[in-house]
Amino acid sequence: MNTLQTSTPARLCYLHLASKDPQRQIDFYQRMMDMQGQPQADGHWLLRGPNRAMLLSPAEHSGLLAAAYDLACPEKLAMLYRRLRERNCTTEDISSPLLAPGAFAIRDPQGRQTIFGVSQAHTHATPPGMPGRLQHVVFQTTELEAIIEFYVNTVGFTVSDSVVDQQSGLLMVCFLRSDDEHHSLAFFRGSKNEWDHHCYETNEWNDIRDWGDRFAKERISIFFGPGRHGPGDNLFFMVVDADRNRLEFSAELQITEASDPPGTWPQEEHTLNSWGRAWIRT
Known part of the structure; x- marks a missing residue:
């Protein structure tokens, strides 16, 4: 059986978090994690650091909304998409400022959302900061x-x-x-x-x-x-x-x-x- 490792390697590239107090979270990740924050038109925040990134959304609860994996190239992403569809896995098109067009999401049996796409990190200058x-x-x-x-x-x-x-x-x-x-x-x-x-x-x-x-x-x-x-x-x-x-x-x-x-x-x-x-x- 083809696996992610052998045919479509995927690496975690960002998290989408919800927060009841987004400004306090933004301050934490900017101060402690060397991540630069940018407000988005839809009210979300985009935070980037060296080899780490996050979307942060104001919400009535705090926690993780989704984890996103980078497939490195559109061909590998398309291969994974076809394989998931062949296995009757429901997919949903996703638009993300951190991923190139063509990204999609799936949900596991308990509702956790996982996003797959091609990272656009290379299109932005790498912010300075401690390695992590x-x-x-x-x-x-x-x-x-x-x-x-x-x-x-x-x-x-x-x-x-x-x-x-x-x-x-x-x-x-x-x-x-x-x-x-x-x-x-x-x-x-x-x-x-x-x-x-x-x-x-x-x-x-x-x-x-x-x-x-x-x-x-x-x-x-x-x-x-x-x-x-x-x-x-x-x-x-x-x-x-x-x-x-x-x-x-x-x-x-x-x-x-x-x-x-x-x-x-x-x-x-x-x-x-x-x-x-x-x-x-x-």
Whole structure:
């Protein structure tokens, strides 16, 4: 079966967020994430930084509205579109200031929206700032098996690693890749259906230090980490933004070959943080 990784590699390129207090969020991402804000005619805000971008919409709730993936060229995007239609996946045309014409969106069985398109980042000057490429997005779900079935067998993601409860044998976490990086999407089994966090991949461990120092100067405390994940083998820490959305900073994420078999890990603290205590979702 053709997968995203083998035939239509896709890389996370921006998030579309809703906010009850958009100005506070804009201030946070401009100040802390080196993202330059531009108001749009429709009332939304466009935020750009070095290898990271965001659309922000005023709303009566805060959270993630959509995650957008870049297919790099129109030919790959068209190939993915045809494959999704052949698999009876409903698509919706999308217009985005961050994507070239031809972008489209799909929704998973629980209503999460994923956008696929060709990024127009190359048409704009790269803003200066600290390194941190938008790299992955993670959710909690009450229907883990059905969601993984959709993203693997309909969309074409590949399972990189699974975390399993050793007593029950129940799948607890699944890490999915869309190119050669270990994961660009992941799902935790939880009691809610909600956005869990998003992640920025830095260049090296010293970047993790520098991001930590930046948040420390603003009295924004790390709530998870620093540490090293088992699945993905990456260094990390987590903080929250102005709306209490969780941000992860990562380095040295594992590169995974298309032929590599999925790994299986036990559900325990050492799996989620081999350096110490972990945040276990419930």
